[in-house]
Amino acid sequence: MTTRPLLAAQQGDTPRNPLLRGQGLTLDELPIRDELRGEQPYGAPQLDVPVALNVNENPYPPSERVVAEIAAAVADAARTLNRYPDRDAVALRADLASYLTADGGVGLGVDNVWAANGSNEVMQHVLLAFGGPGRTALSFAPTYSMYPEYARDTHTAWVAGRRAEDFSIDRATALAAIEEHRPSVILLASPNNPTGTALPLADIAAILDAAPGMVVVDEAYAEFRRAGTPSALTLLAQYPRLIVTRTMSKAFALAGGRLGYLAAAPAVVDALRIVRLPYHLSAVSQAVARVALANADELLAAVQQLRAERDRTVEWLRAVGLRSAESDANFVLFGTFANRHAVWQGLLERGVLIRETGPDGWLRVSIGTPQEMAAFQAALVEVMR
Template identity: 70%
Template sequence: MSDLAWPPLRDALAGEVPYGAPQLDVPVQLNVNENPYGPSQAAAADIAESVRAAALTLNRYPDRDFTELRGALAAYLNTDGGQGLVPENIWAANGSNEVMLQLLQAFGGPGRTAISFAPTYSMYPEYARDSLTDWVVGRRESDFSLDLEVARAKILAERPSVVLLPSPNNPTGTALPLEAVSMLCEAAGNGVVVIDEAYGEFRRAGTPSALELLPQHRNLVVSRTMSKAFALAGARLGYLAAAPEICDAIRVVRLPYHLSAVTQATALAALRHAPELLGKVDELRVERDACVAWLREQGLTVADSDANFALFGTFEDRSAVWQGLLDRGVLIRETGPPGWLRVSIGTPDEMKAFKQALVAVMEETR
């Protein structure tokens, strides 16, 4: 009998566990930054009718290059920081996770390096691992900002082919100023700089989008998702804006017909209802700012947030606090640097339940 390991998993994957936040059936779920407000009846009806129409064509492959959807996404981004974007500037996939993986498949690989600055999105090193790309991580400052000189020096030393940075950052909520994005693009040379704006629609008034810089930097990629502000986490549609040459390069590695006709129909219908679906974003911004202020009133440290969540701490035993909240029916995320926790912004009732539970847990653990 062979003594080789079974199944014959790659050595780099041995002992690894699948990514995923806990999915627990509790009354208040505030752990994965979902939009707590689902699509309206009008949007849901349009989506349903669009999917019904697409169902009649399911014997045929979908539009492989999803041209209509790319045009609709370009038109939307031109209302939120984009300047003259056209379908050739847009690429989309099944969630921004797949977009990121395709970027690493196209521009990373053996002998190449991807870099980010921690704390950062925990999936990034997995994209690098899965694409056989070397992974290097720098550090952010204590307030989670970037020291531009330190970041420039790190990029010049490592010469990465891909730089991955969320803005607003996950898990901290910190947004990058445009001068930092320009510095990254210039320091990276021929490397691709990906600014992950999954939470971009939640940014505070006066916080610009990196989309504004696309005309100035050919190596800049700005990614977005319909999972958060558009309340379509279950639809799985992420996308990016970049130079046409970058979009064309990704087509080399994408799987054939990777966006189903149903996904395309759903996303197009949602974009027709963009003002309505995004109408709750302002409410969530207000609720976020109120939550940040309240947490600080409790004597906690809270990162400034341009996203739909707040990172707060610090706790001697954050696991005990997380469990205490869960015991009271409130699920948040144990993530970020040691001692910190992250709460997604929910409805007023959900936030009231979170606050009441946190006060009780903090009294218990004092």
Template identity: 70%
Template sequence: MNAPAQPAATAPARLDDLPLRPELVGEEPYGAPQLDVPYRLNVNENPYSPSAAVIADIAAAAATAATAANRYPDREARALRDDLARYLGHGLTADEVWAANGSNEVMLHVLGAFGGPGRSVLSFAPTYSMYPEYARDTHTTWLAAPRADDFTIDPDQAVAAIEQHRPDVVFVTSPNNPTGTAVALSTLELIIEAAPGVVVVDEAYYEFARAGTPSALELLPRYPRLAVTRTMSKAFAFAGGRLGYLAASPAFVDALRIVRLPYHLSAVTQAVARAALAHADELLARVADLRDARDDLAAWLAGRGFEVAESDANFILFGKFADRHAVWQGLLDHGVLIRETGPKEWLRVSAGTPEEMAAFKDALDRVTKEQGT
């Protein structure tokens, strides 16, 4: 009896062979380089690891959550939202807080609820490079109004852009990424009052702002269509935990609950985030050191003749370079990884430990000498 014929071997499918959505053709996945180098100053992490006590509490919380891993987590994450409300203050309650896997997912929830086909989202460029991708992924039209030459938002121009485009959603990043620029509350108020839809103020870097910088949380009681997002990834040294959150009116939060995936926050994520929040004072203790490192770095760069954007975040945008990629590569060749992002003549470097800052300064001096920049 003859053996059955074997199917002909075929080559593995390529991305081009798949029926991808047209707007995704040619796109690359988002991601800053993750390279094994001595000094990583490219993604604005808090460089200080949690203490042994914090690590032990996080591990214990994860172990406790694992005992019920056969059950679904609390889909409303009530205890975590209560802890986050307590941390934020301003009289907020759990009903006015939402949490997700990083502020990235929070933003997707916002556009899932308020964006979509036939709707638009407006922001002020240069700003966070993921915003257009959130818009693309939710079929929301992306619109960008320009910032001023110093990367601030001109309130009159912002209002004019809103009146022209009538966006359903407005994203305002304060402090802004990649420039570090904070936005005045008076400007935010004008934007909110002009916007026909919802306004989201992204305060991912707020804990690093200089003393006296007000938060948009102060405006929440007056504006039910306003939301303020934060993250534990930066100041909390919890980037690996992937926990972002939003404060808004209960109705706004309810809108996000409609579009969230079932059980979107794992029991382990909720447990370890609560453990980290219980150590908020300790985890935030290094924020002042990073502010000092940022300000020292800004002064040092300016002293070397670079243009430096004023920053209230834990990073510095500096330039200008005729060939920024050559400078980026030169630094990488010396073991220092920074970020090639934002305006094409600029580079961004995160504030780090004294050792990291010394290594960056030494490498930049070497590269500028080698390249004659």
């Protein structure tokens, strides 16, 4: 039924279905916002390869026991899908508060926590509430490539300062940028993506002391940080304009569950509740996340193994003559290459997909299983010959 009009349109005939007469319309012919013209949708390549090490996923799926618990929870939720979910996800937020209290050693309650569909939506809520026309967001590159898109989509001006040569944030440079731009929102990734760099609490505190607005510390990879690296959660009581964001996509192996969250002062959470869409977090999402939190010990059991594999990868990369950034995440930035795309392509031709991101000459590899990392190393040796 639909094939013939499509073929007719391809052959230049007038489609019978009037809805298909605009098939040849280009994006530039639409009344799209000017700042969106020429832009491309965000996303890493999604390719069917034997070894996918490009999007920082946890390579270890939930056990069959946890899968069964998730299935049972989804079945329970399905019995009431004719009703809207709890629009404020109170039970889930209470569970998240308990988890963060144990992880960060700071007492948090349900009023301190907000949750949404991945940390991307959490960040969007933050920019909707505290950014906007006439306001500025500041970060320090290289860092997560979605930050300027959050700013663009919320009509917030974007300023990117520079990180130091070792990918740390120079405190004097940061304070000068804050003084110059007076940002409403400062975005600090720690550990930073794509470099893996964690920020000292003293640097975060200095930025908080100087910031005229909100400071977001993005801890998407916090569970992978090395021993002795503290979380910014410990600063929450002292700084009411601090927001610490987390995700269940990485350490919890729940990337497909799309659950991000943050910890902040209750007034901050109230501000986010104003800008969130009604019932933004489905009953199914809430149920799945609660099961994952109830099984945190099991789901996080692979974290230590991934840390060890990360450290071995850093040592190996340096042993073969490459540079590798210190990492507190589940990925490693390495280089440098005169033609990094050729290296990326060579790995892909050998069945290994990594990420072409970061500063010129650098590549990023996610940490996979020992077998996947062995395949990566073997392929990279071949490519560099």
